[in-house]
Amino acid sequence: MEDGMDTAKVMASRAPDGRGWGGDYWIENDGRCVGCRRETKIAIYGDGAVSADPRGVCGGRASYGLVAADHGATGPDVPLCFDCGNERERYEAALSVARRRWAVAS
Ligand SMILES: [Zn+2]
Secondary structure (H helix, E strand, O other), X not given: OHHHHHHHHHHHHOOOOOOOOOOOEEEEEEEEOOOOOOEEEEEEEOOOOEEOOOOOOOHHHEEOOEOHHHHOEEOOXXXXXXXXXXXXXXXXXXXXXXXXXXXXXX
């Protein structure tokens, strides 16, 4: 996960004006999916808007993180890609990994 964030910073530094190989956006790594271990992606546009829409440039690797508060717990977001988030067995396996990282909110 740390490696992914470092890579993201490098990629961002190559496109400080918001213009990258896609034209008016660039792609950043947003973590490493706990399901398939691929790096999850977000697109950042020139106006600062952030998108993790799987119908867009990020495709199936769009960041689809598991958020502790959505599951009655506290802790860091756990990276998950859109593909894993939309396949029941992979989603449930990822959620069980995430729950081991989270504390149940009281
Ligand atoms: Zn995945």
